[in-house]
Amino acid sequence: MLPRNLTIICITLVVSSACHVLQQRTHTALLVGEALEMIDRYYVEPVDDRELILSALAGMTSQLDQHSEFIPPTDYQAFQDSIQQEFAGIGIYVDQPQTGKPVRVITPLVGSPALAAGVLPGDEILIVDGTSVATLNIREVSERLRGPIGTTVKLTLRRGDKEVETTIVRDRIQMESVIGDHRDENNRWVYRLAENPRVAYVRMTSFGDKTVGELGTVLRDLNNNFDALVLDLRGNGGGLLNAAVEVADMFLDSGKIVSTKTRGGRLESEEVATSGTLVDTDKPMAILIDHDSASASEIVTAALQDHGRAIVGGTRSFGKGTVQNILPLEYGRSALRLTVAKYFRPSDQNIHRGKDDDEDDVWGVTPDEGLAVELDLATLRRLMTLWQEASYPSLKGIDRTQFASAAQQAADQNATDDGSEPGGEAEIPENATVWLLDKPLVTVVQRMLTQVNGDQIGDQSAETENESEDAASDEPQNQAA
Known part of the structure; x- marks a missing residue:
């Protein structure tokens, strides 16, 4: 031929x-x-x-x-804001306990225009720029509160039995992803435990565009001037893959961090640690995780656990070992979020929990032996309250029962009708501190300090039986504006 x-x-x-x-x-x-x-x-x-x-x-x-x-236009901007860790608005967290009722302020953010204007937790938003929003849903109200930097928005708020008017100038609102144990007198984060300042404590809430820079600044400021370090990833649902890799690289001097495999198990990439760390490799380190620690949180935890760089405490992680790409549609107005690969820990073990997997299968990250510590629902609720008060000082002294969701109020009422205490919180002292309640934190700190020099922090934690319960559904949904 x-x-x-x-x-x-x-x-x-x-x-x-x-x-x-x-x-x-x-x-x-x-x-x-x-x-x-x-x-x-x-x-x-x-x-x-x-x-x-x-x-x-x-x-x-x-x-x-x-x-x-599929991420529709109504949700795409909020999604981008969460990744970019900033938006233009007045700086408040809001919720809507009941459909058709006014959106309510949970708290103004530290340093926000709303805080400077005197907005308080519990304020109900009735009117925005002369238009009633008392019956609008939370997304519609949030959209009206946001706007270009430097523009003003006039609000009418209901505070108790009276209405309050205020005018606020919108600004760029930065969302923190790296926070500490408590704030000082100037509302700056302190990245050390109040009970033992020689133990550094860093809590990460997400892996966004600014996370690597935030964490790098904190670790450089600490300058290895501590005896042990706790990295708290509980409740951290993940974020950007590259942020997770860079965070892990801050603590690892060499070795594989994570590998990704595409359709058919084909190896797409393998991320390896570079020479040099921001924390001396002889400094003891612990990572705290729970069932809400997912994705990027699991990458960091698995990498440091597999290399023996950190001990891991808490409860087994979520098991999300897939990589999603964001593919814009309509010239960036909406997008498809598609799973394009799976990632594997340095030991090449699977992280992702398949739909048919059970507790005996290999997935996620499991705490080290002796460090698996669970919290009962009442303790977890009180801890979340204390964590929120540390983040937002305006919440201190506020009756937090007013922020319970309608479903939670009904559940607490049913519990009271049955003769029991709502949420079991009567068993927890009113002056309880994070150190008193946070058994996972106490456990890893004691393990680290014992390994260093045989010393221990006095165990002030309550002697309670721990039960595994999922508290995620008990927290009301909220939104930033």
Whole structure:
């Protein structure tokens, strides 16, 4: 056969295959278009075509894994804000305990325009720039509060039995992802335990664009002037993969951090620690995790555990070992969040928990022997209250029962009707401190200091039986504005 004829045959095969694939995809698109046309022509009520398309996209991604999704325009900006760790607004956290009722201020943020303007926890937002928002949902109210930096927003708030008016100038609001044990008299974070300042304590709430810079600044300021370090990743649902790699690299001098594998188990990349650390490798280190520690938190914890760099305490992590890419749609107005790979710890063990996996399967990160410590629901609630008060001093002295969700108030009322105490909190002393309640923290600190010089911090923690309970559903949803 002549070479020219062979070339023609090859080109024909390639073109035919491409046309076949294109025909299949075109047929699918035509099916969706045909369905839209029929709905528009025959459905009993008028329907917005765009809403149908958005619903179709959500339906498509629902057939994928639980971490892939369509992010509509109404949610995409909030998603970007959480990753970028900043937005333009007045600086308050809000919630809406009951649909159709006013959105309520949980707390103004430290250093925010709202705090300077005198906004208080518990204030209900009634009017924004002359328009009543008393019955709008939390997203609609948040959108009205946000706006360009330097612009003003006029609010009418209900505070108890009176209405208060205030005008606030919007500014760039920075969301912290690296926080400490408590704040000093100037509201600056102190990254040392109040009970033992020789133990450094760093709590990370997420892995965003600014996390690496924040943590690097903290560790450089500490300058290894401590006996042991606690990195608290409890409740940290993860974030950016590259942030997790860079954080792990701050503590590891060499070795693999994480590997990612794509479809078919093909190795896509392998991240390795670079020479040099921000914390001396002879400094004892502990990481705290719980069932809400996921994704990037698990990468960091697994890497440091596998290399023997840190002990791990708390409870078994969530088990999210997949990588998502954000693929913009509509010129950046919406996006697809798609799982594109899975990641594996340095030991090459799987992190991701499959839908059919149970407790006996290999997934996530498990605390070291003797360091698996669980908290009962009442203790966890009180700890969360103390953590919030440390982050937002305006909450101190506030009756926190007013911030309970409607579902939680009903549950507490039922418990009272049964003759028991709401949430079991009557068993916890009113003057309880974080050190008194946080058994996982106490346990890892004592282990580290015992390994160093045989010394221990006095165990002031309560002698209580610990039960494993999920408190995530008891926390009301809130939003920043």
